[in-house]
Amino acid sequence: MAKYHITTRINGDDVEFLCAPEQTLLDVLRDDLRLTGSKEGCASGDCGACSVTIDGRLVCSCLVLAAEVGGQEIETIEGMADGDRLHPLQQKFLDFAALQCGVCTPGFLIAAKALLDRNSNPSETEVRYWLAGNLCRCTGYDKIVRAVLDTAADMRD
Amino acid sequence: MRYEAPQTVDQAISLLAGTHGNPRVLAGGTDLLVQLRAGFIDPELIVDIKQIDETTAITAEDGGFRVGAAVSGARLKEHDTLSLLWPGVVEAADLIGSTQIQGRASMGGNLCNASPAADTVPALIAAGATCALAGPGGRREVPVEEICTGPGQTILTDGEFVVSILLPARGSRSGDAYLRFIPRTEMDIAVVGVGVSLSLGADGQCSAARVAVGAVAPTALLVPAAAEALVGGVVDDAAIDAMAAAVRAVCRPIDDKRGTVAYRIEVAGVLAGRVCRIALERAGST
Ligand SMILES: Cc1cc2nc3c(=O)[nH]c(=O)nc-3n(C[C@H](O)[C@H](O)[C@H](O)COP(=O)(O)OP(=O)(O)OC[C@H]3O[C@@H](n4cnc5c(N)ncnc54)[C@H](O)[C@@H]3O)c2cc1C
Ligand code: FES
Ligand code: FES
Numbered sequence: 386m387a388k389y390h391i392t393t394r395i396n397g398d399d400v401e402f403l404c405a406p407e408q409t410l411l412d413v414l415r416d417d418l419r420l421t422g423s424k425e426g427c428a429s430g431d432c433g434a435c436s437v438t439i440d441g442r443l444v445c446s447c448l449v450l451a452a453e454v455g456g457q458e459i460e461t462i463e464g465m466a467d468g469d470r471l472h473p474l475q476q477k478f479l480d481f482a483a484l485q486c487g488v489c490t491p492g493f494l495i496a497a498k499a500l501l502d503r504n505s506n507p508s509e510t511e512v513r514y515w516l517a518g519n520l521c522r523c524t525g526y527d528k529i530v531r532a533v534l535d536t537a538a539d540m541r542d
Numbered sequence: 543m544r545y546e547a548p549q550t551v552d553q554a555i556s557l558l559a560g561t562h563g564n565p566r567v568l569a570g571g572t573d574l575l576v577q578l579r580a581g582f583i584d585p586e587l588i589v590d591i592k593q594i595d596e597t598t599a600i601t602a603e604d605g606g607f608r609v610g611a612a613v614s615g616a617r618l619k620e621h622d623t624l625s626l627l628w629p630g631v632v633e634a635a636d637l638i639g640s641t642q643i644q645g646r647a648s649m650g651g652n653l654c655n656a657s658p659a660a661d662t663v664p665a666l667i668a669a670g671a672t673c674a675l676a677g678p679g680g681r682r683e684v685p686v687e688e689i690c691t692g693p694g695q696t697i698l699t700d701g702e703f704v705v706s707i708l709l710p711a712r713g714s715r716s717g718d719a720y721l722r723f724i725p726r727t728e729m730d731i732a733v734v735g736v737g738v739s740l741s742l743g744a745d746g747q748c749s750a751a752r753v754a755v756g757a758v759a760p761t762a763l764l765v766p767a768a769a770e771a772l773v774g775g776v777v778d779d780a781a782i783d784a785m786a787a788a789v790r791a792v793c794r795p796i797d798d799k800r801g802t803v804a805y806r807i808e809v810a811g812v813l814a815g816r817v818c819r820i821a822l823e824r825a826g827s828t
Contacts, residue, residue: 387544406545406588407578429576433642442616442645448575449646450568452545453590496641518640 396464559701570646605711611650677702717824
């Protein structure tokens with residue numbers, strides 16, 4: 386079967402990979418590049434566990450073909466911490482117990498970061514709508530929303 | 543399956559027209575990838591149209607805007623002057639899915655997927671939007687209401703695709719709006735969707751109107767009788783009731799888990815009234 390040779394940037398590094406036409410970006414990240422932080426919850430765009438940004442735009446990597454990302458700038462959860470130093474959102478999720486099983490967490494963190502990159506002072510309603518495409522079966526959402534609002538407040542100080 | 547990302551409209555047409563086995567256009571992929579994964583479709587070729595300038599640009603044209611068929615909802619919403627001119631269309635596009643879906647989903651894909659419940663379609667029809675189609679036979683400009691012929695069915699011929707959508711110029715004292723009814727507040731499919739666009743004359747009377755309704759028939763419908771109930775008079779409660787009655791009269795919905803026939807018809811009228819009042823308020827304030 387035809388393979389496509391793709392050159393892209395992931396978390397600031399130049400990356401090359403070969404993919405089949407039907408492989409999604411999520412498939413390649415997890416199965417070929419071993420970046421298994423992005424999760425597959427549904428493979429249909431409903432749960433947000435596979436969230437990444439492409440050229441700064443939040444998307445579901447399960448709904449992107451790997452062949453599409455040539456020349457683009459991809460950010461995944463693996464690029465969020467600075468070495469051993471957690472991103473403020475990651476630290477706040479721990480402090481606020483905003484995760485239990487953790488399957489949804491990478492997606493929530495990527496989505497929340499994309500929000501705070503655009504809006505340093507979102508209202509609770511804005512946070513809830515922005516994160517409506519991220520599903521969590523464990524936490525009941527409230528701790529996640531508090532963690533995002535509190536991180537935003539810290540980062541503004 | 544093969545994947546191609548042509549740089550020009552002509553290259554896209556050659557690829558689409560030159561491939562047997564149901565080639566598919568790829569815009570944001572938020573419908574297409576779900577259908578691929580579920581095995582509903584098995585195309586020989588996928589033609590990604592996001593490398594083509596014309597399908598990805600928003601350009602001013604004759605006082606209106608030409609929106610590339612593959613422009614995402616997120617980019618549409620960030621366009622301030624377009625959002626001021628056609629707020630109803632932009633709010634309809636903004637209703638599609640989550641932030642993640644917004645990052646990819648296009649109006650061209652929403653239209654060509656031809657779901658009866660597609661949110662942007664009634665808003666585009668109400669706006670009097672037209673589509674630029676390109677195919678092996680050349681180009682043509684077609685009103686949005688003529689594109690879909692049934693669920694999953696369009697007038698597009700082999701090798702033809704939607705290049706862009708034109709949101710026309712409009713006079714001052716004009717407004718449009720779109721609302722859908724869903725049982726939840728986010729992430730659901732419309733039970734009914736209504737788009738209204740209207741203009742007021744210097745005398746405050748309605749000088750032009752277009753009303754369209756979605757999810758209550760095999761395709762979204764333009765409702766000329768609803769517009770006639772508004773045009774030529776003051777848009778008061780009586781006119782709005784007559785408009786809503788005309789909307790109810792064209793509904794041919796199905797019974798499903800989201801609503802019964804009677805319920806959808808009732809809600810269509812209620813929603814039409816609400817949407818009309820929002821469009822009226824917007825028209826009055828421009
Ligand atoms: C989680 C989720 C929530 C959703 N919520 C909504 C919602 O609330 N309301 C709603 O209306 N929809 C919703 N959708 C459906 C979908 O997101 C929209 O229909 C979207 O607008 C499709 O656009 P796209 O660019 O992703 O299309 P694609 O998936 O790329 O294409 C859709 C179809 O149209 C064809 N096509 C695309 N562009 C063209 C073109 N220019 N010319 C010819 N054919 C073309 C493709 O071949 C394909 O058959 C949702 C989907 C998901 C996954
Ligand atoms: S795995 Fe992509 S949205 Fe659920
Ligand atoms: S922590 Fe388990 S799904 Fe969110």
